[in-house]
Amino acid sequence: MAVPAVRIAACGCLPPLGDAAATHAALLRGERALRPVPVRGREGGDPVPLALVADRALDETMPPAWLPTLAELWRRVPGDGWGSPRRPVFVTGSNFGVGGLYALRRNGDREFARWGAPPTCTEELRQALGWGRDVSILSHACVSAHLGLLEATRLLAAGIADEVLVFSFDFLSPFVAGGFHALKILNSDFPAPFRERATGAIGLGDGAAFAVLTRDRGEWRLEDQTLYNEMHHFTANRPDGSGFDACLGGLGPAARGRRLWYKGHGTGTLEAGRMEVAAVGRAFPEAPITGWKGSLGHTLGSCGLVELALAVAAIRAGWAPGAIGTGDPMGPRVATTAFATAAYDGVICASNAFGGAHAAFLLAHA
Amino acid sequence: MPDPLSARLKQLIVETLRLEDIEPEAIPDNEPLVGGGLSLDSIDALELVVRLEREFGLKISSSEEARVALSSVAALTSFVRERGDPAKLPA
Numbered sequence: 001m002a003v004p005a006v007r008i009a010a011c012g013c014l015p016p017l018g019d020a021a022a023t024h025a026a027l028l029r030g031e032r033a034l035r036p037v038p039v040r041g042r043e044g045g046d047p048v049p050l051a052l053v054a055d056r057a058l059d060e061t062m063p064p065a066w067l068p069t070l071a072e073l074w075r076r077v078p079g080d081g082w083g084s085p086r087r088p089v090f091v092t093g094s095n096f097g098v099g100g101l102y103a104l105r106r107n108g109d110r111e112f113a114r115w116g117a118p119p120t121c122t123e124e125l126r127q128a129l130g131w132g133r134d135v136s137i138l139s140h141a142c143v144s145a146h147l148g149l150l151e152a153t154r155l156l157a158a159g160i161a162d163e164v165l166v167f168s169f170d171f172l173s174p175f176v177a178g179g180f181h182a183l184k185i186l187n188s189d190f191p192a193p194f195r196e197r198a199t200g201a202i203g204l205g206d207g208a209a210f211a212v213l214t215r216d217r218g219e220w221r222l223e224d225q226t227l228y229n230e231m232h233h234f235t236a237n238r239p240d241g242s243g244f245d246a247c248l249g250g251l252g253p254a255a256r257g258r259r260l261w262y263k264g265h266g267t268g269t270l271e272a273g274r275m276e277v278a279a280v281g282r283a284f285p286e287a288p289i290t291g292w293k294g295s296l297g298h299t300l301g302s303c304g305l306v307e308l309a310l311a312v313a314a315i316r317a318g319w320a321p322g323a324i325g326t327g328d329p330m331g332p333r334v335a336t337t338a339f340a341t342a343a344y345d346g347v348i349c350a351s352n353a354f355g356g357a358h359a360a361f362l363l364a365h366a
Numbered sequence: 367m368p369d370p371l372s373a374r375l376k377q378l379i380v381e382t383l384r385l386e387d388i389e390p391e392a393i394p395d396n397e398p399l400v401g402g403g404l405s406l407d408s409i410d411a412l413e414l415v416v417r418l419e420r421e422f423g424l425k426i427s428s429s430e431e432a433r434v435a436l437s438s439v440a441a442l443t444s445f446v447r448e449r450g451d452p453a454k455l456p457a
Contacts, residue, residue, distance in 0.1 A: 182412055184429040199428040235408050270430070 002253070003225045006153045007218035007366055009163065012076045013209035013309035014069055015296050016051045019076075023296070024313035027321035028338050032295045034190060034203040039181045041174040048181060049190045050172055051205035051297040058174055060103040062111045066171040066206065067128065073167075073208050074129045082165050083132030088155065092138045092148035092168040094301030094353075096121040099173020142265075143227065143351050144168065145209070145304030146359030150225050152213045162214070169208040170300040177204060183235075191268025191298075193291045194277060194334045195326040200270035207299025209306040220312060221366040223346065226250030230356025237275060237356045244279030247358035251348060252283075254362050258345040260284055261320055261335075263311050265352045266291030267298045272352060277330045284348065288335040294324030304351045304359065311349055311363055315341050370456040372443045379439075382417045383410050395440045400433075411436055418442075423451030 016033040017023040026033075036047035041059035052058060056065040081087045097115030104112040115121045118137050126135050140147045145168040152164035180186035180202065189201035212218075228247040232238045262280050266273055266289075280289055292310060293299075299306050314320040322335040329336055341347075346364030353359075368391070376390035379399070383406065393404065399414075400406045406414075414436065415426050424446065426432045435445040447455065 182416060184415065184426055184432050187427050189428070199430040201428065233407070 003150065003153055004157045005224070006156055006222050007214045007216060008220040008222065008312075009212040009214045009218035010078050011209070011211040011220070011305070011309045011312055012073065013207070013306045014053070014073045015205060015207050015299060015306055016053045017296070020309040020313040024310055024317060024321065027292055027295055027310070027324065028319060030324060032190070032324060033205060034295065034297050036188070039174065039177050039186070043174070046181065046188055048177060048186050048188060049203035049297060050177060051203065052172065053206045056206070058172060058177065060099040060112065060173050062100075062103075062109065064097060064100070064115055064171070066169075069206070069208055070125065070169055071129065073210060077165060077210050078212065079163070081132070083126065083134050085134050086162045087165070088134040088136065088161055089131050089165045089167055090136050090138050090148040090152055091122050091125065092144040092166060092301060092305070093170045094139055094141050094144050095170050095173070095176050096139075099171070099175050102173060102175035139301065140357060141353035141355065142298070142300050142303060143353045143357045143359040144301035146225065146227060146351055146361065149211065149213065149222065149304070149361065150227060153222065153225060156213060156215050164213045165210060166213065166305060167210045168302040168305040170302045171206045172204055176300075180204060185269055190325060191294050192325040193266030193268045193294050194264065194273050194289060194323050194330045196328050196330050197270075200268055200273070202267040202269060203293065203297035205293075205297030205299045207296070207302035207306040209302055209309050211305055211308060219366055221364055223362040223364050224251050224254030225361040226359065228358045230358070232356045235354050237272060237352070241275035241279055243356045243358050244275050245282060247350070247360055248279055248283040248348070251360055251362050255284065255348070258364075259343060260287045260362070261339070261341065261344050261347050262287040262289045263307055263320075263347055263349045264289050264291040265350050266323065267293050274330055276350070276352070277334060281331060281333060285333075287333065287348070288339055289323070289331075289333050290320055290335045291323045292321060294326060304349065307349055307351075308363065311347050315347065315365070318342055320347075369443060371447060372439055374456050375439060375442055375446065378417060378421065379414065382413055393439055396438050398438060399436045399442070418446065422446050422454050424449040
């Protein structure tokens with residue numbers, strides 16, 4: 001089903017390197033937000049690459065130490081009346097305050113339960129930020145933000161809402177880091193997305209971002225969006241990479257005739273990285289491929305929106321940062337250094353998730 | 367005479383993954399553990415890795431290393447013998 005184009009009236013993000021403009025500038029300088037942090041926080045464990053917002057330790061606190069970051073992000077959202085029927089809010093993420101449940105188990109303090117599950121976490125947030133009751137939760141692992149954008153688009157297209165705020169966040173905790181560490185994809189190595197090497201590794205990062213979607217107001221347009229679910233396996237993609245093809249193929253009509261660059265998912269795992277590069281080569285053979293999780297880590301459910309704001313910052317500044325930490329790339333189209341965006345009509349931003357979930361959108365000037 | 371470590375690993379696989387209908391000695395030495403006749407998946411592999419690390423005091427540092435170690439019982443036996451704490455290996 002074709003997804004109608006929709007405008008972005010405003011967007012922003014607050015990963016650990018600062019707002020979108022500051023983070024974009026840091027990426028151009030090749031800075032890494034990732035630092036070695038003991039995987040179980042104050043209880044120690046292997047040092048793993050994590051990017052945490054300033055003044056925050058990995059361990060969960062009450063109230064959450066990440067709440068000021070969300071409050072700061074909220075101050076940057078224009079307009080008022082959010083959470084009303086014509087201006088609903090979609091909260092998207094993959095973990096919400098799940099670290100609080102681990103903290104509850106460790107210390108027995110039931111206050112942590114208030115932020116522990118998506119509904120309670122979102123209700124606490126709704127009250128803290130002063131939203132109305134029209135707040136919905138959308139969560140689909142690491143394509144959560146894309147799902148929020150798509151559902152917001154559908155509301156606008158149906159005339160049910162005038163503007164929609166998609167608000168996305170994921171903050172790390174020992175619970176989340178420990179899970180990826182148990183899978184052995186988060187280890188002591190730093191990630192090098194789209195780089196050929198013997199073993200893969202990811203980093204994880206705090207992420208928070210928003211976008212205000214409208215039908216007809218705003219400097220940017222989501223020309224098309226696509227979601228594809230392989231339903232193949234709990235964690236793995238189909239080995240032939242056909243899930244990537246199916247997702248990118250959904251953007252065909254909107255992409256036709258355009259000169260595009262590609263902001264990939266690229267967490268640093270080898271198989272998925274190779275599949276993604278190969279699929280982009282088939283669908284958009286001229287597009288340079290970049291990705292920024294080598295600096296910011298994988299911001300999980302928020303990554304689609306964080307990287308949308310960074311893509312906007314890149315086009316505004318005229319330079320797209322190359323893939324951080326990526327020598328010996330997986331193919332000639334992988335950009336290891338910054339490139340000028342003036343030669344392109346738009347960018348495809350893609351994310352992938354456990355279970356073979358794939359999402360992408362085509363972003364361009366309106 | 368079966369290799370004591372190999373026999374222990376087969377028993378550990380059955381215990382950890384609660385493979386109630388499978389006798390440890392029926393697990394072949396050279397067939398793939400994940401995606402083979404045992405129908406183990408990646409979550410089973412995760413459980414096995416955690417158990418192996420605890421039981422034998424070893425460390426598996428990446429998913430690629432885990433894949434090699436779990437490619438078969440024979441490969442797992444070699445891996446544990448090479449990386450495990452000698453004091454924790456069966457005599």
